[in-house]
Amino acid sequence: MFSVEQLQAFVTTVETGSFSAAARQLGKAQSVVSQHIINLEIDCNTPLFERTGRYPTLTAEGKTLLPQSIALLQQHQRFTNSALGLHQPIPDDITIALDEGIPLKTIAKAITNLETKYPNLSLEFLSASSLDIIDMLKNERAITGIIFSELDIPSYLDYECLGAIKFDLYIAKSHPLANQVCKNIDNLRLHRQLLLRSRTTQTSSFQFKISPDIWYSDNYFVLLELAIQGYGWCLLPSHVAFDEVNKGSLIKLPIEFKEMGWMANIDVLQHQKHSSLEVFRDLRTSLRNLL
Amino acid sequence: MFSVEQLQAFVTTVETGSFSAAARQLGKAQSVVSQHIINLEIDCNTPLFERTGRYPTLTAEGKTLLPQSIALLQQHQRFTNSALGLHQPIPDDITIALDEGIPLKTIAKAITNLETKYPNLSLEFLSASSLDIIDMLKNERAITGIIFSELDIPSYLDYECLGAIKFDLYIAKSHPLANQVCKNIDNLRLHRQLLLRSRTTQTSSFQFKISPDIWYSDNYFVLLELAIQGYGWCLLPSHVAFDEVNKGSLIKLPIEFKEMGWMANIDVLQHQKHSSLEVFRDLRTSLRNLL
DNA sequence: CTAAACATATCGTTTTTCCAGATACTATCT
DNA sequence: AGATAGTATCTGGAAAAACGATATGTTTAG
Incomplete structure (x- = not known):
């Protein structure tokens, strides 16, 4: 043995x-x-x-x-x-760290379910990049993280998939691409791409480099702003672009090559120490039901 | 520690x-x-x-x-x-046990891929119920099993999902149900159901009892025969019914309640002792590519 | 070619842990 | 109350783990 x-x-x-x-x-x-x-x-x-x-x-x-x-x-x-x-006290304030691309509104809805069962709970939301979130979980600055699925999650963190959200191509109305239907991916290569990249230069697995001409930012809303100003096309979660599309400053680019139906999985992360606490099990259940 | x-x-x-x-x-x-x-x-x-x-x-x-x-x-x-x-000899004959409802023809195709890489391999196929197959793997009468996903697989067996196959409702042409389109599941309840049940009286998880009037068999081809003779309706893998449908002795019952798109997952099982042998990894890969 | 630096295997000694049996104590059933 | 089955604790002896010392082998650099 x-x-x-x-x-x-x-x-x-x-x-x-x-x-x-x-x-x-x-x-x-x-x-x-x-x-x-x-x-x-x-x-x-x-x-x-x-x-x-x-x-x-x-x-x-x-x-x-x-x-x-x-x-x-x-x-x-x-x-x-x-x-x-086992002997960790039941926390009465919970810090949830969210990837910047994740819709806070949806997440917030999950919380209302919890409120009835845990009325004394106080919550804090932090926004950060996926890598920073993993760091915050490590040093217990945050107790729950919600990020886009990344490949290497440290082994002391439990994770479960909550679901997926859709990404679309967005572009300024004035941009040359806006007037045509994109027949294949090569059209995109001819124009500048705006791409997310975290501070540590590690691009996420689902952030494909398509164009040879790329500008980077570590923040979705900066990308949004650049796209509005016509600096290039950009892959964004639909909820990030929603308002600007309604205002008319941005349009969603119709694509015909649907095999890249850009979906990103969302995971909830938690230190294994806290995984089996009932509050967190409830929290994860509510989150999963939403997506 | x-x-x-x-x-x-x-x-x-x-x-x-x-x-x-x-x-x-x-x-x-x-x-x-x-x-x-x-x-x-x-x-x-x-x-x-x-x-x-x-x-x-x-x-x-x-x-x-x-x-x-x-x-x-x-x-x-x-x-x-x-x-x-680790020190098990590479087997030169492999016994594969198949659930009776699984299409042998498809499985056999996977084998041809193996033949080029392992020319000296000799194969044996056995047909049995899922529970018997698990038994055969335990006492090494068979070395690989292919069954419909069952809930409790012993912990010393490794399993992976190969894919799913479709089940449809079949019935004799002369049967009263044959002339109508089945609008909802209640129509089915009015007629006798023919259902699979293994010798140990344990019904599989995906074999739903729908009608209160049920006849059982432990073999798909007996069910098929009973259905042909008009004794009731029956859920069968399409490849089992295929010939009889072509001959005209059996018809596929169109259903409108599609939410029960009866699909059954197929797993390949293997004793953990053999899981990491290259022949079996190759075998499983070929099987997975087929389905 | 040789010496220094770094690795590994083995041996003897000390320390610790593991195991079985004996025993005292407790709960349950009749 | 007594028989039965179960648990905790103590013991001595056996087994194993850990350590340090040492012999030996490999690589690198001078």
């Missing part, structure tokens, strides 16, 4: 590159890590590392078992976090 | 109802289980059981942590099975 410590030694060794480094990181003696790996190899009845060179390298079997080990350790961490959360 | 043994003691206690019974099942002394639970409670900083009565009962905290523990143990089992599978 292999133990959690063995798996930890295994995974840390892969991460750090050597038994010694793993031992340093885990705060144990080098011989301990060495023994753990050897025992794990005995249990699995197969070598996990190739020990020819100076640094151990994974064998094929090791590569197969690595993801399993990581999954097991993550589950372990999850258990620890749940146990930690 | 809590150990796998502690969690095993915890979960087994919940399953068996007492520390003593858990100890018997795990083949340990009673004091060992008792200590494991106590240590786990110390680690989690909360009591997991109420010890007033004769038998321990879960506290609220225990109820929260139970599913986490089960998940961790299942992941542990999964790891063990993967490790076991």
